[in-house]
Amino acid sequence: MKTGKTAYRKKQDAYQKIAFGLMKISTAVVVMVLLLIIGDIVIKGAPSLTIEFLTQMPKNQMTEGGILSCLVGTIELVILALSVAVPLGIVAAVYLTEYASEGKVKRFVEQAVNNLAGTPSIVFGLFGMAFFVKYIGLPQSLLTSSLTMGLLILPVIIRTTQEALLSVPQSYRDASMALGITKWETIRHVVLPAAYSGMLTGIIISIGRAAGETAPILLTGAVYFYPKLPDSVFSPFMALSYHLYVMATEGMNIELTRGIQYGTALVLIILVFSMNLIAVGLRRHYRKKGIGSN
Amino acid sequence: MKRNMRNFNEKTMKFLFFIGGIGTILILLLICFFLLAETANFLKTYPIWDFLTGTEWKPDEASRKFGLLPLLAGTFITTFGAVLLAVPIGILSAVYIAELAGPKTAEILKPAVELLAGIPSVVLGFFGLVLLVPTFQSAFDLTTGQTALTGSIILAIMALPTIISVSEDAISSVPASLKQGSFALGSNHWQTIYKVTIPAALSGISAAVILGVGRAIGETMAVMMVTGNMAIIPWSEPFLSSVRTITATIALEMGEVAQGTEHYYALFTIGAVLFLLTIIINGIADAVKRKHHRGE
Amino acid sequence: MKKQGLQNIKNANKSFASVTILAALILISLIGAGCLGQETDNNVVVSGSTSILPLAQSLSEKYMEIHNETVISVKGGGSGTGIAELIDGSNDIAMASRKIKDTEVTNAQANGINPVEHMIAKDGIAVIVHPANPVKNLTLEQLQKIYSGEIRNWSEVGGNDEEIAAIARDSSSGTQEFFTEAVMGDVELRSDLITQSATGAVTQEVMQNQKAIGFINAAYQNANLKTIGLDVNGTVFMPTEENVLSEKYPLSRGLYLYTDANVKEQADEFIQYIFSTEGQKIVREMGYTAVQ
Numbered sequence: 041m042k043t044g045k046t047a048y049r050k051k052q053d054a055y056q057k058i059a060f061g062l063m064k065i066s067t068a069v070v071v072m073v074l075l076l077i078i079g080d081i082v083i084k085g086a087p088s089l090t091i092e093f094l095t096q097m098p099k100n101q102m103t104e105g106g107i108l109s110c111l112v113g114t115i116e117l118v119i120l121a122l123s124v125a126v127p128l129g130i131v132a133a134v135y136l137t138e139y140a141s142e143g144k145v146k147r148f149v150e151q152a153v154n155n156l157a158g159t160p161s162i163v164f165g166l167f168g169m170a171f172f173v174k175y176i177g178l179p180q181s182l183l184t185s186s187l188t189m190g191l192l193i194l195p196v197i198i199r200t201t202q203e204a205l206l207s208v209p210q211s212y213r214d215a216s217m218a219l220g221i222t223k224w225e226t227i228r229h230v231v232l233p234a235a236y237s238g239m240l241t242g243i244i245i246s247i248g249r250a251a252g253e254t255a256p257i258l259l260t261g262a263v264y265f266y267p268k269l270p271d272s273v274f275s276p277f278m279a280l281s282y283h284l285y286v287m288a289t290e291g292m293n294i295e296l297t298r299g300i301q302y303g304t305a306l307v308l309i310i311l312v313f314s315m316n317l318i319a320v321g322l323r324r325h326y327r328k329k330g331i332g333s334n
Numbered sequence: 335m336k337r338n339m340r341n342f343n344e345k346t347m348k349f350l351f352f353i354g355g356i357g358t359i360l361i362l363l364l365i366c367f368f369l370l371a372e373t374a375n376f377l378k379t380y381p382i383w384d385f386l387t388g389t390e391w392k393p394d395e396a397s398r399k400f401g402l403l404p405l406l407a408g409t410f411i412t413t414f415g416a417v418l419l420a421v422p423i424g425i426l427s428a429v430y431i432a433e434l435a436g437p438k439t440a441e442i443l444k445p446a447v448e449l450l451a452g453i454p455s456v457v458l459g460f461f462g463l464v465l466l467v468p469t470f471q472s473a474f475d476l477t478t479g480q481t482a483l484t485g486s487i488i489l490a491i492m493a494l495p496t497i498i499s500v501s502e503d504a505i506s507s508v509p510a511s512l513k514q515g516s517f518a519l520g521s522n523h524w525q526t527i528y529k530v531t532i533p534a535a536l537s538g539i540s541a542a543v544i545l546g547v548g549r550a551i552g553e554t555m556a557v558m559m560v561t562g563n564m565a566i567i568p569w570s571e572p573f574l575s576s577v578r579t580i581t582a583t584i585a586l587e588m589g590e591v592a593q594g595t596e597h598y599y600a601l602f603t604i605g606a607v608l609f610l611l612t613i614i615i616n617g618i619a620d621a622v623k624r625k626h627h628r629g630e
Numbered sequence: 631m632k633k634q635g636l637q638n639i640k641n642a643n644k645s646f647a648s649v650t651i652l653a654a655l656i657l658i659s660l661i662g663a664g665c666l667g668q669e670t671d672n673n674v675v676v677s678g679s680t681s682i683l684p685l686a687q688s689l690s691e692k693y694m695e696i697h698n699e700t701v702i703s704v705k706g707g708g709s710g711t712g713i714a715e716l717i718d719g720s721n722d723i724a725m726a727s728r729k730i731k732d733t734e735v736t737n738a739q740a741n742g743i744n745p746v747e748h749m750i751a752k753d754g755i756a757v758i759v760h761p762a763n764p765v766k767n768l769t770l771e772q773l774q775k776i777y778s779g780e781i782r783n784w785s786e787v788g789g790n791d792e793e794i795a796a797i798a799r800d801s802s803s804g805t806q807e808f809f810t811e812a813v814m815g816d817v818e819l820r821s822d823l824i825t826q827s828a829t830g831a832v833t834q835e836v837m838q839n840q841k842a843i844g845f846i847n848a849a850y851q852n853a854n855l856k857t858i859g860l861d862v863n864g865t866v867f868m869p870t871e872e873n874v875l876s877e878k879y880p881l882s883r884g885l886y887l888y889t890d891a892n893v894k895e896q897a898d899e900f901i902q903y904i905f906s907t908e909g910q911k912i913v914r915e916m917g918y919t920a921v922q
Contacts, residue, residue, distance in 0.1 A: 052522050052524065056525075070494060073450070100691075101687055101688050101691070102687070155609075158549075159608075163608060164365070166588055171368060194358065222344045224344050224347040264687065264706055267694055288559070289559065289827055289831040294833065392821075478795045478839055480835070576824055591710075
């Protein structure tokens with residue numbers, strides 16, 4: 041038995057060192073970029089984060105006051121969009137994974153979903169405007185924007201739910217059926233719970249997108265200024281994402297309102313991150329209890 | 335009695351799922367239909383050859399030029415740059431997190447990546463506008479800091495988290511038995527990674543890269559804010575020149591088009607082109623997955 | 631062990647159920663609030679020109695202080711967008727920094743809309759450069775040549791030896807259309823224009839780019855920008871209120887609001903307010919030129 045390393049081994053070890061070094065650098069780059077962006081926004085946005093900022097409406101040509109209307113608008117938009125997309129998405133995914141029979145139709149449908157998951161947000165915005173506003177005649181409103189946003193996140197939810205369902209071992213289903221439990225009951229009590237963590241991943245991603253995407257709401261409901269909180273799903277609304285965009289490009293006092301812009305960006309990030317944290321917490325909760333697919 | 339009840343439930347649920355599934359798909363297909371229908375309308379009045387080879391996009395009434403090439407160039411250049419940056423960094427980081435990082439480090443890194451993913455595109459566009467654009471302009475002494483490169487960097491930042499987390503998922507799903515087998519045969523960790531783990535996770539990694547590319551191609555707000563929106567084909571210095579993407583064009587112009595005008599249809603047509611690009615990319619991803627499975 | 635598993639599944643189902651119920655409750659309350667929401671007839675939707683946007687927003691703010699039953703929402707997008715939305719019936723008032731086109735009028739009438747023009751202010755197009763740029767004046771011809779691409783270097787017009795970064799607006803911009811008509815005429819714009827989506831974005835780029843030139847409405851001028859005087863046959867004019875009103879300044883234009891002839895009462899009242907002394911005072915305060 042040789043005790044030293046062969047030349048081959050030594051060479052492989054050297055390669056390993058280089059490869060691992062590159063990996064560490066890459067990861068460090070990613071972390072640094074994250075810190076740079078978050079840091080910049082936190083430092084420049086924190087001064088704007090006062091109670092007034094969060095609880096007041098914009099005043100005096102948007103140079104003063106707060107972003108309450110944007111905050112509420114974004115939250116309502118996200119909730120409505122999710123309530124459209126999540127039920128539909130789960131149903132479609134369950135259908136595709138558990139019920140649909142293998143074949144060309146199923147493959148075509150899965151392809152369509154995959155394609156739409158990658159479709160640019162502006163295409164959804166264009167469609168939303170053309171279909172809901174111009175064709176059907178809905179007003180530019182919270183409802184129209186939520187529908188459009190719902191369409192945007194629907195394919196992602198279907199895909200991730202499908203992946204989650206697929207990664208539930210077939211043995212779970214077989215064991216359940218062998219016990220005499222019917223298909224639907226199996227899905228409801230065995231498969232779905234096992235897929236929760238994966239499904240939550242999809243929902244996490246979707247929350248972030250719904251809160252942050254601007255293109256789908258550009259012409260379906262978001263406005264520069266609306267003096268009240270949206271009191272009906274048919275009213276126009278302000279949203280954090282759109283607000284940041286217009287404040288940074290359309291206002292008359294862009295330099296003056298830079299603080300507000302940074303503040304808006306910060307609030308948007310905090311909102312998205314806290315939603316993510318909640319979802320991550322839920323996911324960990326399910327994984328710990330042993331009902332994770334991994 | 336109970337058995338009949340269960341059967342009934344069973345059949346009902348199956349039916350409901352069928353309706354829901356098909357219905358959802360139909361809604362999504364409606365989008366495709368719209369794109370195609372309006373494209374057909376556009377091509378009724380505008381020669382397809384002029385569209386595909388046109389080098390000018392000037393939608394104003396005097397010119398009415400709807401050439402795809404400058405927009406395609408803009409989309410292509412920014413996406414290409416983003417991929418060059420994001421894919422190597424992304425995959426290497428994913429491998430690190432999945433294979434090298436200790437459990438505590440991974441506990442920090444994975445949420446960190448998700449954090450990066452959570453940054454909305456408009457925030458990144460904003461960041462690019464206030465920080466990168468002025469910096470680039472002075473650093474490279476350019477005509478303007480709004481360039482394809484600026485766009486590529488922002489797009490890369492957007493694509494990275496997708497590439498990393500989906501790849502990481504795929505890599506950590508590789509069964510331990512495969513890896514252990516490799517070690518048993520005498521490979522060291524790196525050899526195992528590139529000979530066994532990565533190939534086993536290849537379909538997932540490809541999917542990750544494809545999703546990342548898709549995000550880059552489809553991004554609107556960020557590129558609208560930092561690329562200068564110049565509808566030209568930048569033959570010299572493609573990365574340091576301003577460009578305009580298909581997505582930005584749609585966003586900039588979709589508000590003002592009256593239903594039924596040539597400009598209106600033109601926007602749908604470039605939207606359809608964008609959609610087609612997405613389909614092609616997904617098709618490539620699929621082919622990779624299938625080839626990989628056959629190889630096993 | 632098995633019992634533990636089953637218990638876990640039950641718990642998971644319980645939490646799932648509770649989350650679903652919670653979500654459903656939120657959804658129902660939102661929709662409920664929506665259904666019980668106010669009549670949207672008190673809503674006035676204003677959209678269009680980003681040149682007029684700050685003015686419209688200020689006016690609506692002040693107006694709503696007096697008439698707080700009316701709810702005015704304001705949105706940009708460009709003159710073209712505003713008029714398109716008027717034609718579609720998506721807004722009540724369209725803001726346009728250019729006159730409505732004949733084709734647009736035809737389209738409107740085909741949709742049952744009869745556009746009525748209200749000129750609420752006058753405005754000059756200010757040509758702006760970075761404060762460090764030594765160039766002081768330009769003739770209209772020079773301006774045209776810069777934007778057609780014939781003149782590409784600042785040295786050709788008396789400035790530094792630097793490439794000119796010409797900034798323009800997108801096609802939905804009334805400012806852009808007016809500029810094209812008034813300055814370019816039949817001459818085509820250069821292809822390599824840096825296109826910005828709003829007037830604010832133009833000012834931003836010019837403020838930080840020493841090679842840039844752009845055009846904005848005069849009200850957007852600020853201390854961080856330098857306005858170029860326009861040389862008309864030897865006399866230099868700046869876009870002051872006086873010059874714009876008398877149209878001595880060559881790039882003077884009207885700012886318009888367009889409504890349907892059958893516009894809703896609240897919108898009409900708002901427009902009357904703009905023409906009142908108080909409204910015109912705000913116009914002046916914002917840096918625009920009053921019409922009364």
